[in-house]
Amino acid sequence: xxxxxxxxxxxxxxxxxxxxxxxxxxxxxxxxxxxxxxxxxxxxxxxxxxxxxxxxxxxxxxxxxxxxx
Numbered sequence: 212x213x214x215x216x217x218x219x220x221x222x223x224x225x226x227x228x229x230x231x232x233x234x235x236x237x238x239x240x241x242x243x244x245x246x247x248x249x250x251x252x253x254x255x256x257x258x259x260x261x262x263x264x265x266x267x268x269x270x271x272x273x274x275x276x277x278x279x280x
Contacts, residue, residue, distance in 0.1 A: 218279065 215224045225233055245253075260271055
């Protein structure tokens with residue numbers, strides 16, 4: 212995994228194999244239940260970044276940094 216810096220306390224950087232346990236822990240703490248539509252929206256927003264080339268990854272990182280600035 213590349214070194215990624217999280218600047219927000221509610222941002223989590225995890226490996227795929229850590230995702231399920233982290234979700235379970237967060238759901239036990241946070242009582243907000245997401246609707247199926249919201250889950251699907253989040254999924255489709257994220258899936259496009261799952262398997263992309265390095266140029267797309269770099270563009271994504273630049274856009275995130277630009278939003279922070």
